[in-house]
Amino acid sequence: MPKNSEVSMSVVRRLPRYYRFLGELLRTGVERISSRELSVLMGFTASQIRQDLNCFGGFGQQGYGYNVVYLHEAISKILGFDNTQETILIGAGNLGRAIATYTDFKGRGFNLIGVFDNNPAIIGQRLSNCDVTDIAELEDFCKEHHPTVAIVCVPKTAAEQLAGRLVELGIKGFWNFSHYDISLKYKQAVVENVHLSDSLMTLCYRVNNETE
Amino acid sequence: MPKNSEVSMSVVRRLPRYYRFLGELLRTGVERISSRELSVLMGFTASQIRQDLNCFGGFGQQGYGYNVVYLHEAISKILGFDNTQETILIGAGNLGRAIATYTDFKGRGFNLIGVFDNNPAIIGQRLSNCDVTDIAELEDFCKEHHPTVAIVCVPKTAAEQLAGRLVELGIKGFWNFSHYDISLKYKQAVVENVHLSDSLMTLCYRVNNETE
Numbered sequence: 470m471p472k473n474s475e476v477s478m479s480v481v482r483r484l485p486r487y488y489r490f491l492g493e494l495l496r497t498g499v500e501r502i503s504s505r506e507l508s509v510l511m512g513f514t515a516s517q518i519r520q521d522l523n524c525f526g527g528f529g530q531q532g533y534g535y536n537v538v539y540l541h542e543a544i545s546k547i548l549g550f551d552n553t554q555e556t557i558l559i560g561a562g563n564l565g566r567a568i569a570t571y572t573d574f575k576g577r578g579f580n581l582i583g584v585f586d587n588n589p590a591i592i593g594q595r596l597s598n599c600d601v602t603d604i605a606e607l608e609d610f611c612k613e614h615h616p617t618v619a620i621v622c623v624p625k626t627a628a629e630q631l632a633g634r635l636v637e638l639g640i641k642g643f644w645n646f647s648h649y650d651i652s653l654k655y656k657q658a659v660v661e662n663v664h665l666s667d668s669l670m671t672l673c674y675r676v677n678n679e680t681e
Numbered sequence: 682m683p684k685n686s687e688v689s690m691s692v693v694r695r696l697p698r699y700y701r702f703l704g705e706l707l708r709t710g711v712e713r714i715s716s717r718e719l720s721v722l723m724g725f726t727a728s729q730i731r732q733d734l735n736c737f738g739g740f741g742q743q744g745y746g747y748n749v750v751y752l753h754e755a756i757s758k759i760l761g762f763d764n765t766q767e768t769i770l771i772g773a774g775n776l777g778r779a780i781a782t783y784t785d786f787k788g789r790g791f792n793l794i795g796v797f798d799n800n801p802a803i804i805g806q807r808l809s810n811c812d813v814t815d816i817a818e819l820e821d822f823c824k825e826h827h828p829t830v831a832i833v834c835v836p837k838t839a840a841e842q843l844a845g846r847l848v849e850l851g852i853k854g855f856w857n858f859s860h861y862d863i864s865l866k867y868k869q870a871v872v873e874n875v876h877l878s879d880s881l882m883t884l885c886y887r888v889n890n891e892t893e
Contacts, residue, residue, distance in 0.1 A: 567779030
């Protein structure tokens with residue numbers, strides 16, 4: 470798969486949505502769909518959809534629309550689901566446990582191979598096919614198994630202490646649930662932040678300002 | 682508090698970040714800060730910061746900077762944390778439990794008053810000061826307690842079945858973790874989506890395309 474470095478992040482961020490909607494069409498047996506029909510389902514304009522998909526070469530045929538199986542498969546390749554990233558989870562508290570249990574890693578190009586915590590009450594527990602391991606063993610584990618992605622489910626101060634260690638151990642991508650801004654200091658790291666409390670605060674504002 | 686309907690959503694979405702960073706400055710005893718210093722901490726430009734805060738009347742003084750206590754308090758009022766929204770959680774599975782346990786609702790303008798599920802094995806369990814209640818009792822509960830916000834932690838098909846019921850029962854704001862797009866059908870509802878799997882798929886793309 471060639472690197473798509475020319476594609477803007479706003480297009481990239483819409484791809485998972487295409488992937489989800491196409492997956493549902495597949496499940497309901499729809500074989501082809503026009504950009505107009507897709508636009509009604511997804512709430513994007515038809516011209517937006519044509520533009521987005523053209524970034525990757527264009528998959529539609531005038532008068533026919535898109536072949537759902539083909540487009541779904543093509544987007545999965547563009548997203549890189551066929552290149553598995555060895556992944557570790559840091560922090561097996563409530564949030565970490567929910568993420569590990571709830572997420573379909575395999576189907577999304579990730580393979581969860583290790584879970585770490587510093588809490589003796591949690592270490593040794595079984596979580597999503599991994600034993601929760603003492604964070605003190607992080608270095609040995611990474612030297613042996615070479616994970617490239619870390620999911621960070623620890624508080625801000627712990628994340629701050631761990632980020633440099635993880636980068637040094639070869640972690641290139643972070644799924645970051647902490648409030649520590651990893652990319653401020655580690656510019657080369659790829660960081661996807663999930664700031665749940667920011668989303669809740671935004672909801673608070675909007676409920677107070679957009680409703681009667 | 683006046684309604685700030687003129688403020689763009691991109692400014693609103695940056696406010697939680699200001700609130701978090703100012704909260705930390707408070708905890709470390711910083712009393713005032715210039716837009717330039719804040720820009721180094723936050724990774725926004727100083728002029729962006731001045732522009733953002735000017736949307737709400739401007740809190741800085743030339744040559745002095747911002748008073749941290751005052752600005753933190755002002756942003757908390759703008760976000761609406763002093764207007765408590767009675768809130769219910771729909772779905773007490775792994776994700777719902779993590780959200781209920783992990784989230785500081787009280788400090789963010791929300792009061793969690795009810796948790797609902799349809800799974801007999803979960804109904805009756807205690808979660809974040811609420812008893813998990815049978816979803817069949819949703820109507821009675823809402824008529825008595827008038828919640829205005831719902832946190833949706835159920836699968837897409839369940840969310841699709843429940844959204845209309847919730848809107849009819851007076852729910853105006855949704856913190857939506859499901860893949861059902863509530864705002865497509867219920868245009869008047871305020872919906873903040875947290876699409877965890879979209880974020881993971883974007884990470885997959887970026888790790889494959891932005892790293893060596």
